[in-house]
Amino acid sequence: MEAWGRAIGSAAAAPLFLALDGPLGAGKSVLARSIARGVGVTGPVPSPTYTLVQIYEPREGRRLIHMDLYRLDHADDVLELGWDDIVADPDALVVVEWAARAGPHLPRDRWSVALGPVEGAPSLRHVEWHSVGRPPALPAPAGTDPAVP
Ligand SMILES: Nc1ncnc2c1ncn2[C@@H]1O[C@H](COP(=O)(O)OP(=O)(O)O)[C@@H](O)[C@H]1O
Ligand SMILES: [Mg+2]
Numbered sequence: 044m045e046a047w048g049r050a051i052g053s054a055a056a057a058p059l060f061l062a063l064d065g066p067l068g069a070g071k072s073v074l075a076r077s078i079a080r081g082v083g084v085t086g087p088v089p090s091p092t093y094t095l096v097q098i099y100e101p102r103e104g105r106r107l108i109h110m111d112l113y114r115l116d117h118a119d120d121v122l123e124l125g126w127d128d129i130v131a132d133p134d135a136l137v138v139v140e141w142a143a144r145a146g147p148h149l150p151r152d153r154w155s156v157a158l159g160p161v162e163g164a165p166s167l168r169h170v171e172w173h174s175v176g177r178p179p180a181l182p183a184p185a186g187t188d189p190a191v192p
Contacts, residue, residue: 045077047077047182047183049078049081050185051181055136059179061136062142062143062155062156064141071141072111072140074138075109095112106132110129113140113141122148130148151176153174154173158170
């Protein structure tokens with residue numbers, strides 16, 4: 044999971060929107076933090092559970108926008124977080140935990156990643172990912188076929 048995140052962060056072309064979903068503890072923040080490392084963020088990458096959005100720009104013209112919509116009450120509330128500018132940002136890699144909560148506001152072109160536990164294997168995660176619309180290519184986890192939109 045960490046290697047995949049680093050590969051996404053260092054190689055994925057912006058603009059890219061990654062919608063992460065799955066239950067608490069599924070590994071959404073682990074993946075998001077690894078993406079941040081790949082982008083070049085060296086400091087702490089706290090879960091934006093309370094701030095809802097954290098923006099990093101470790102190098103000029105390369106932004107990581109990390110969101111966690113767990114505490115969102117209504118899908119429309121994302122609009123108050125600057126959502127329209129975030130999804131239209133040409134330089135941003137946007138990684139959103141609990142993305143389904145944004146409902147109709149999710150951008151047309153995106154990658155959807157569903158994470159879940161594997162019964163009886165606490166260190167393993169079930170991961171399913173697919174493109175919606177025509178997002179840019181996403182690096183594939185090691186040992187799998189390249190994912191193309
Ligand atoms: N293969 C794995 N992938 C991701 N997380 C894992 C894995 N194995 C164990 N974990 C642990 O599961 C927890 C996932 O937590 P977190 O990423 O915060 O979940 P979420 O953000 O989905 O609620 C972490 O404590 C992490 O160390
Ligand atoms: Mg989380």
